[in-house]
Amino acid sequence: MWQWIHKWASPKHFYRVSTRGAPWLWGLALILLPVGALWGLAFAPADYQQHDSFRIIYVHVPSAMLAESCFALMAVCAVVFLVWKIKLADIVAKVAAPFGASMTFAALFSGAVWGIPTWGTWWVWDARLTSMLILLFLYFGIIALRYAFAREHSGGRAAAVLSLVGVVNLPIIKYSVEWWNTLHQTASFSLTKAPSMPESMWVPLLLMMLGAYALFGAVVLSRTRNEILRREHRARWVRALITDTCDKEH
Amino acid sequence: MNAVRKRRLMIVLGLVALVAVTVTLMLFALRQNINLFYSPEQIVGQEAPTGRQIRAGGIVEKGSVDRNQDSLVVTFTVTDFKARVPVRFDGILPDLFREGQGIVVIGTLDASGTLDASQVLAKHDENYMPKEVADVLDKEGLSPEDYRAARAEGKLSYPEADRP
Structure with missing residues (x-):
């Protein structure tokens, strides 16, 4: 099994086997996201209390889930990079960070827009909102720390350590609405109980969530492939790849 | 897993455990201040x-x-x-x-x-419901709160009006 993992961890092997994967993920995201968005924003029924402002859920929940999943992925990569020194893990952690930061910002922004009509305020310092803001700052810190080092490897290690420190924030975000009194309501979706809304409302939300994960996969995979080429540009296989592509075009 | 990697893994897990304990203690000490409101x-x-x-x-x-x-x-x-x-x-x-x-x-x-x-x-809760469903419930003399309580016990499903 270790051999199999090491084979996957080789940038060259990963680049070759992932060639087919990225277009599929992009295609999936490009189908699921527009369908889910149109369904949710135009055809799903409005809520009996919140009316149309309820539709912000179709942007808010997927972006918030991605913000947390992306950080979890970065933490896993950090362990793999620090313990096994696998460079591919560092590459994935590097390219995932900006995506996670944008998703966190999207979740905070859509939440603020939603808060004005329903709560009567765009921001309160409650545990959920504050821990989410801390997540955004952690992302900024991780991105900045990586570029604060002259050597790429040292930057990667520092960023990995900060991701591991920051991972403690994830359970705090998740359970903040249960541990403390917050203005934010508890989760609508969970793996263990039925969704707290009818099918006509949760099906488009599920499509948006799957689409968001497909987009996440597509972005991370494509950017990982670019980063592999950049880091390995002196390697023979990259030179061969480029000469091949040029030959085909001429 | 060789000894070097095992040691590195222990250091990494130790770091996470240490941070988790620190944060837990901090949150425990500040627990009243983190609550948004008094009941x-x-x-x-x-x-x-x-x-x-x-x-x-x-x-x-x-x-x-x-x-x-x-x-x-x-x-x-x-x-x-x-x-x-x-x-x-x-x-x-x-x-x-x-x-x-x-x-x-x-x-x-x-x-x-x-x-x-x-x-x-x-404050609003995590339950959402189309207006048509709320109207159907209203006709049957149920409030959304009663209905949710019954549904939580698994007695009811959403009425037909919510089918798209």
């Missing part, structure tokens, strides 16, 4: 300071809302079904404000125990 029970039990701005959270008691005809002044009672706190507010209420709604009130307690509110925020 009516805490306020009646004099756990909340008077003369200083506090937040109170609870449900607007049914039948307690009294709107002044000549101004924006509203008085109502906030309850957690254990204790009740009277509130006076002069301003614009959020759309979701109604009797039976969860709210958070920001204001100061006066000497008589009335909360003089400067801002009222509406």
